[in-house]
Amino acid sequence: MSQLEILAQHRDALLLAEAIGWLHDYRKCSDEQLKVQAANKAPKDQALPRSEATDPNSLSGRYNILTSTNLQLPVQSNARTVTNLFDDNTWRQDLLGLYLSRCHNTAHFDKQDPAGGKQSYPGIQISSPFGFERPVLNDLTSKMWALPWASLATYSKTERQNLFVALRNLFPQVGADTRRPTNEVDLWSWGLLVGALYKTALAGALLSASTPPDAQNLHWRLLSVRVDGLGYLFNAARLPDLLSRQELLHDAFARVCSLLEETYPLANEVYRDEHGSLYVVPDLPGLLGLTNSQGVPLSQLILQEFAKATLKGRQALQLGGEITPVLVLEPTPWWGQDPNRSGSDELPAINAMLSPGVRAQADAEAIEAFWNSRIDAICTVCGLRPQGPARKAIERNVCNICEQRRLDRSQAWASEQSHETIWIDEVADTNGRLTLIVGQFDLEGWLEGRLLDSLLVIAPNEGTTTTKTASFSRVQRIWQTTRQFWREVQAWLDTTLSDDRRRVLLYLDQEPDLGPFHVYELDLGSTSLSVVWYPPQADGSGGYLISADNLNAVARRLGAERHILEDAVIAAIWLEDYLQQQFMQQTRQLILHNPEATPGKRQQNLLAGRRLIRTEHQDTAYSTAIPILAEPRSFMALVPANRSLDILQQIKLKYEREMGKVRNRLPLQLSAVYFSRRTPLRAALDAGQAMLKRKTMTTVWNVRSVVQGSLPADTCDPAKDRTTKPGPGRTHHAFAIAS
Ligand SMILES: [Zn+2]
Structure with missing residues (x-):
């Protein structure tokens, strides 16, 4: 049998081993554990029992089926029950236990002992790797018992997906340790890594030509x-x-x-x-x-x-x-x-x-x-x-x-009457301008593990100064945190840039010969309106041209008064009235061009002889942000230019709030590329990519004197200052125009 087929043959067992790794510290996800670790621990407080079959508070007691569910792989002769493997007192018994023990240790040697740091229950906080705290979830024990435990008895690829999602939602909210400052070790990044190491170590053992490697030698x-x-x-x-x-x-x-x-x-x-x-x-x-x-x-x-x-x-x-x-x-x-x-x-x-x-x-x-x-x-x-x-x-x-x-x-x-947009013209502000927001964390020193040395477990005034170990899971939490930062910015942009703007629908007297879902330009004299042809569908929907444009901007170009432009709904109604007046009440001809046609055909009217018979508007409001990247290091999104400075300011505030403690070691570069809706997208993206290539310069600053008193006001305000020079602990800003 080929090597890969051996792995496929033992797929369910290897996936079960991975699940055991993810879950192996499940007892920490409990109110009992929080109380045991608390500064105000009462004598009666006890952690959850390991695996006493008769105890309704233990895994065996709750899910009896797991006491007869086995992990069996030909790396050793005897099988192990799942509940047995979850008991760390049994790990020395055989190879499956020794491997799990080794993976447990190798994944989290970040669990260092701080000097004190115990928190009081309730009100226990979990921290990000950069020292930003939030409360641990309430009612942990019942949430932990509600995990799909029974699925381990019939475990396969499908169950794996369900368990993964359930754990990804619950475990990141719990600290594996509640003592400060090691309360940044969350149970998910910890378990995830143990699962990865355990599964891969066993896969390696299955394929070893001779005897499986010793656990100490993995x-x-x-x-x-x-x-x-x-x-x-x-x-x-x-x-x-x-x-x-x-x-x-x-x-x-x-x-x-x-x-x-x-x-x-x-x-x-x-x-x-x-x-x-x-x-x-x-x-x-x-x-x-x-x-x-x-x-x-x-x-x-x-x-x-x-x-x-x-x-x-x-x-x-x-x-x-x-x-x-x-x-x-x-x-x-x-x-x-x-x-x-x-x-x-x-x-x-x-x-x-x-x-x-x-x-x-x-x-x-x-x-x-x-x-x-x-x-x-x-x-x-x-x-x-x-x-x-x-x-x-x-x-x-x-x-x-x-x-x-x-x-x-x-x-x-x-x-789908989309809440999102895919059109530059819908993002552009009333002046037809857009901004590509570009953000970049410099994670190099953190991913190398070098900068973890700058975080202390024990401060000089508490005993022997001890720095945090550059463990695998700690490094993993760093990039997961910066990625989460960008994902939250993205979600916030979607909400903050959603208003009650609408799309207008245009019905014609006869079906035109247009490409389905292609974008065209409807000639309105002094300007044009971008529209997409949505052909009639079998379910009765479609059969109209739908606007793919900022209706405020079109109304402005058509000379609408200022008070009309201040409200997206009024601007849409004004434009709808304008279209009815021009093309239905008066005899103005519909003229539609294909902006992508070859120059000779670009001026051809694709709606010659057609009439507008009805207009409507969609009731779906949509966000004018287009997310492009939200990765551990990089962020990019398209937003209306008139909102960009406010957005940059909010990202900066979020950064200062959540990463302020390490701002001199975790630089954030924020850039904005301004361009008009007619600028080729590639040019704007090129400028954005150039922003991502900029390197942060690290310098050492020596303190020459210390002066007591209040700090001077922070002048680093992108709304006022477009030439802020980089300084220690400052966010760097750069602005560029693509044209
Ligand atoms: Zn192609």
Whole structure:
């Protein structure tokens, strides 16, 4: 049997081992545990029992079925019951227990003893790695018992997904330790890593040619699967192109993840950003050369899976060879915490694995197949395949695949009465201007583990100064926190930029000959209105042109008075009245152009002889923010230019509130690229990418004198000061105009 088939054969057992790792410290997710660790612990307070079968407060008592559920793998002769493995007193019994013990230690040697620091119950706080605290959830014990425990008895890929989601929601809200300052160790990042190490160690043991490695001798490596994500994303002519590329990359990374974590369970993803993933894998010789039953090596299987990425499962829209990932196996293995505790801890080289840039590269053979004896112009979106062959695609100078992907986004937008937008014109403010907000954390020193030395477990006035260990899970929490920061900014933008603006619908007397879900420009004399053709659907919906524009801006260009422009609903009604007056009550001709047609055809009227018979408006309000990136390091979003300074100010405030304690070691660069709605998107994205390439300069400042008194006022206000120079502990701002 091939090596990968051996893993597939033991899939359910390996996934169960992973779940045991995730859950192994479940008893910490309880009110009992909070009370036991509290400064005001009462004599009667006790942690939850380990596994007494008759005790209704124990796992065995609650879920009796787990006392007969086994973890069985041919690395040892006897099976282990699940409840038995959850009892750390039994870990010394056999290899399955010893491996779990080793993974437990290697994942979290960050659990250092502080000097005191106990909190009082209730009111216990959990901290971010940067010292920002929030309260631990209430009623923990009942939430922990409500986890899908019974699913472990019939565990498989489906149950894995459910358990993962349940744990991802609950465990990050609980500290594995409640003592300050180690209350930043949350139960999820801890369990997640133990699960990854345990599963991969057992996969490695299954494939070991001789006897499985001794638990003390377990080693792992990182495997990176990366592309030039930004290069691929930003080589987009229009927003729907960028958004479909975003979805394709997401699908590609998810497919590889499923291949490595579930199909052949020998890896776990421990880092993901816009360029790809890092996986923990066992330290096995020739890992990427392991084969399946057809003799295909793992490296090839990863590339094949990546190429299958598509939109909505449609095979015709597959990524194919447009972009191929680069696979790198970490050159040196590591064991995490030194098992002998003699100080030889070894950390994975996360930063080094992320540092070398990957060039965007296509699979020449796969692309060649599209050219097969054709002599056509090249597609202006992908720059790889020939234009066409469909007529509508050729008219827009794109290949069928890029055309279909673009339409797919547009169709979803039109048919779902979307709360989001995919159109530059809908984001642009009343002056037709947009801003690309770009944010970047400099995580280099943190991912290397170097800057963790600057955080103290024991301060000089409390005893022997002790700094925080640069453990794997601590490093993981750093990048998870910065990613969460950007995700929260993104969610806040969606809410704050939603108002009651509406879209207008235009019904015609006869069905026009227009491309379904294509964007056109309706001539209004002094200006134009962007509209999308939504053809009649089988369910009776559609059959109209829908606006894809900021109606306030159009009303302004048509000369509407100031008070009309102050309210999005009034502006929409004003414009609807204007359209009725011009095209229904008066005899003005409808003129519609295709802005993407070749210059000769651009002025052709596509609605000659058609009449407007009715107008309506959609009741869906939508957000004028378009999220592009919210990754551990980078953030990008398109917003209306007139809201940009306020948004920058709010991000800065959030940063100061949540990361203020480390602001001199965790620099945040915030930039804004201003451009008009007519500026090619690529130009704005190029400027944004240049902002992301800017490096933070680190300098050492010596204190020469200390003066008592109040601090001078902070003048770093982007709304007033556009030339703030970088200074110690200051957010840096840069502004650029793309034109
Ligand atoms: Zn193309």
